[in-house]
Amino acid sequence: MITAADYRGRFAPTPSGSLHFGSIVAAVGSRTDALAVGGEWHLRIDDLDPRRVAPGAIDAILQCLESLGLTWDGPVVYQSRRHDAHRAAFEQLRRDAPVYRCTCPRSRIARAGLPGIEGLRYPGTCRHGTADPGAPASWRLDVRGDPIEFLDRSLGRYVQDIDAATGDFVLWRADDIPSYHLACAVDDVLDGFTDIVRGADLAASTPRQILVRRWLGAHEPRWMHLPLVRHPSGEKLSKQTLASAVDTTRPATVLCHALAFLGHAPLPDLVGAPVAELWAWAKEHWVPARLPVAPDLSETAG
Numbered sequence: 001m002i003t004a005a006d007y008r009g010r011f012a013p014t015p016s017g018s019l020h021f022g023s024i025v026a027a028v029g030s031r032t033d034a035l036a037v038g039g040e041w042h043l044r045i046d047d048l049d050p051r052r053v054a055p056g057a058i059d060a061i062l063q064c065l066e067s068l069g070l071t072w073d074g075p076v077v078y079q080s081r082r083h084d085a086h087r088a089a090f091e092q093l094r095r096d097a098p099v100y101r102c103t104c105p106r107s108r109i110a111r112a113g114l115p116g117i118e119g120l121r122y123p124g125t126c127r128h129g130t131a132d133p134g135a136p137a138s139w140r141l142d143v144r145g146d147p148i149e150f151l152d153r154s155l156g157r158y159v160q161d162i163d164a165a166t167g168d169f170v171l172w173r174a175d176d177i178p179s180y181h182l183a184c185a186v187d188d189v190l191d192g193f194t195d196i197v198r199g200a201d202l203a204a205s206t207p208r209q210i211l212v213r214r215w216l217g218a219h220e221p222r223w224m225h226l227p228l229v230r231h232p233s234g235e236k237l238s239k240q241t242l243a244s245a246v247d248t249t250r251p252a253t254v255l256c257h258a259l260a261f262l263g264h265a266p267l268p269d270l271v272g273a274p275v276a277e278l279w280a281w282a283k284e285h286w287v288p289a290r291l292p293v294a295p296d297l298s299e300t301a302g
């Protein structure tokens with residue numbers, strides 16, 4: 001039984017564009033899960049890489065969330081302002097974990113040609129030192145060891161051998177930016193989130209974040225990965241597949257659709273009700289067991 005005292009959740013969009021329906025579903029699922037037990041729900045903007053931040057996207061995201069009644073507790077956290085904390089965590093990992101310098105250009109990783117879940121996986125070339133000491137270097141974590149396993153509240157047991165999935169992954173990039181996995185794990189630890197509820201497209205990156213957390217000596221949160229909204233072609237909705245921004249002129253409709261997608265269609269007499277009323281209903285009626293299953297994840301979860 002999860003209670004208010006020990007629930008702190010968050011939504012962490014990347015401001016590379018406006019929010020599409022898939023992101024709204026993740027935000028609605030995560031906030032409802034927090035509200036249902038009287039917990040807190042926070043907002044973090046994952047603006048780590050300045051080249052990926054679209055002009056105006058942060059304001060658009062904040063306005064979109066507010067229009068849908070997706071209000072958050074406390075101040076907005078910006079990942080880009082946490083560089084010192086990320087660096088300190090990286091230094092701790094360099095001291096305590098099997099972290100090594102890698103100077104491999106993409107072409108060298110391509111030549112090895114090892115297939116992985118996100119394209120080619122890193123073959124471990126620099127584990128025992130690198131031949132070009134002056135070259136720009138990233139820093140990788142040696143991931144060899146037991147597979148990482150976690151119990152997802154929606155997917156069930158999830159197991160991944162990170163070495164077979166992606167190989168040693170980057171913690172700190174050659175352009176002096178922390179990797180997404182390092183920053184995400186560190187920020188989730190710093191802010192004391194107890195519950196990470198997000199889209200199932202991120203389930204495959206969870207084992208890497210768990211590994212970083214373990215090396216940092218942090219506790220493990222509860223995980224819940226929500227079903228993905230798909231394009232009619234079967235592809236997941238993302239900025240790449242040009243999913244259009246949500247229509248914030250009809251917030252109640254968007255909210256109803258998001259709840260329905262999550263297996264919580266409001267009763268017909270609530271159609272057209274104001275956003276606040278829909279939230280009150282969602283908070284009362286949230287049952288995570290009613291989430292639809294994500295069939296495409298059955299290979300790794302079971």
Ligand SMILES: [Zn+2]
Nearest residue numbers: 102103104126
């Ligand atoms: Zn290398």
